[in-house]
């Protein structure tokens with residue numbers, strides 16, 4: 001029986017481990033943290049499920065929807081009203097009907113720019129350029145540049161002056177194929193997904209070791225030794241035939257896990273990708289005060305979904321806020337991604353909450369004290385400083401659109417890399433991308449252990 005070590009119990013590792021265990025392999029998971037889930041992490045605050053990492057099921061990715069259903073987890077669609085705020089304090093709501101009524105593409109709308117990115121990439125398949133250069137050449141109006149750049153940086157946690165237009169096109173086509181414009185929540189919190197996967201893995205005979213930080217992966221076998229040996233920081237060693245490595249990109253790049261011998265090309269490809277930065281804070285209030293205030297946009301605020309700036313904000317501000325509407329938890333999430341997030345990195349949670357409340361007060365024309373008065377708690381996880389993540393999620397700089405596919409190639413029939421950064425279908429930085437990569441790695445292990453083509457599909 002093939003024995004496989006799976007390093008990392010995020011969604012990619014858990015699904016790979018489960019598929020391998022169900023296919024008859026012996027599976028041992030090694031996870032550094034004292035919990036499973038990795039960048040899916042739910043805090044329960046009173047009745048509210050507060051997501052510190054992944055929150056949305058983006059679109060309708062078939063593997064993820066089928067898995068959630070199989071595990072008995074329910075979703076509900078996010079259906080709030082998007083509202084933009086202008087520097088002069090006016091709020092403007094966007095409904096689908098209203099936007100459709102105009103019948104014209106708004107040149108400053110990030111989605112219209114992203115369709116132009118897709119067209120450009122199709123017409124120039126062997127070229128690449130940064131999004132900043134693309135915008136300069138193809139949307140040279142100052143206000144357009146700001147909103148589109150803010151969107152691309154915020155959503156991708158990326159630097160517009162480096163991110164690849166070819167990668168954005170691949171990503172946009174991938175999103176279009178799964179109705180990526182829609183979002184849903186897992187009822188009761190996303191954290192149930194990794195927990196149920198781990199439970200099912202144990203039922204299928206797999207073993208999960210928590211608090212085992214892998215520091216060394218020895219493979220290619222010294223004479224007489226096992227084909228694979230993982231060494232942990234506490235001195236434990238685990239021998240096996242193969243390993244699925246799901247270390248986040250930031251951890252892989254940091255060199256904190258030593259490979260002997262080095263999978264040179266895989267690590268080189270990892271160096272070509274980037275790990276994005278995000279600051280998100282969840283503000284839990286006494287009540288949904290934004291739905292109750294006396295404001296000209298009152299009706300729209302009752303169903304507030306996303307709250308976005310009409311122009312890119314200079315200085316230390318959040319890019320976007322959102323509620324979980326139609327969920328009615330009195331929670332607002334504040335988010336900033338990409339280079340603007342760096343300004344938040346050294347701040348403690350209280351200082352970040354202060355900025356979020358100050359921004360909200362300014363947007364709604366309230367005093368800072370009035371917003372603070374409604375706040376009951378705030379929740380933040382600094383993913384950049386978490387040594388088990390070292391960033392939020394990956395993105396592709398100009399010229400590196402092939403890097404993830406090359407990281408996904410098996411090494412010596414013994415090392416198999418998975419994780420959102422190795423997804424080859426354009427869904428980098430997502431739970432469904434991580435899931436796909438884990439399923440792909442499991443298929444590769446099975447194909448390598450059954451070279452005569454007997455591996456299950």
Ligand SMILES: Cc1cc2nc3c(=O)[nH]c(=O)nc-3n(C[C@H](O)[C@H](O)[C@H](O)COP(=O)(O)OP(=O)(O)OC[C@H]3O[C@@H](n4cnc5c(N)ncnc54)[C@H](O)[C@@H]3O)c2cc1C
Nearest residue numbers: 008010011012032038039054055056214419420430431434
């Ligand atoms: C703030 C934030 C918001 C997000 N929002 C969304 C969203 O709304 N929708 C969405 O689809 N995606 C979202 N994502 C992205 C999504 O969370 C990730 O793409 C996905 O969870 C990554 O899964 P993974 O298995 O690749 O990696 P991880 O979940 O990071 O798993 C890797 C595991 O390896 C472990 N590990 C690290 N080092 C070692 C070591 N040396 N030894 C052993 N184990 C180790 C880690 O502890 C971790 O458990 C978000 C991410 C962040 C940070």
